Amino acid sequence: MDTNASVTLGVRAGVFDRPDAARITAHLGAALTDAITRVAGDDLRTGTMVELVASPPERTFVGGTLTVWPRGGPARSVRPSAA
Numbered sequence: 134m135d136t137n138a139s140v141t142l143g144v145r146a147g148v149f150d151r152p153d154a155a156r157i158t159a160h161l162g163a164a165l166t167d168a169i170t171r172v173a174g175d176d177l178r179t180g181t182m183v184e185l186v187a188s189p190p191e192r193t194f195v196g197g198t199l200t201v202w203p204r205g206g207p208a209r210s211v212r213p214s215a216a
Contacts, residue, residue, distance in 0.1 A: 137180035138169050146187040158185055 142165065148157060162183045170178045193200050 136182040137177045139182045141184045143188040146189045
């Protein structure tokens with residue numbers, strides 16, 4: 134597929150497991166496409182690709198720190214040990 138604009142957005146993997154995942158992902162795709170075309174022009178709309186990529190907790194870093202989301206609990210930060 135030939136695209137004029139492409140956006141890749143990392144989304145926490147758990148979003149895709151939610152009962153409303155289809156609604157959320159459709160809304161994200163449409164909203165990001167709208168944002169791009171508002172800035173770059175509506176003639177890019179048909180060639181704009183939005184890709185939502187699942188980011189598992191064990192590969193999610195915030196501020197350089199691995200963020201682990203244990204099941205049913207709050208997030209906790211884990212700093213890698215210095216070698």
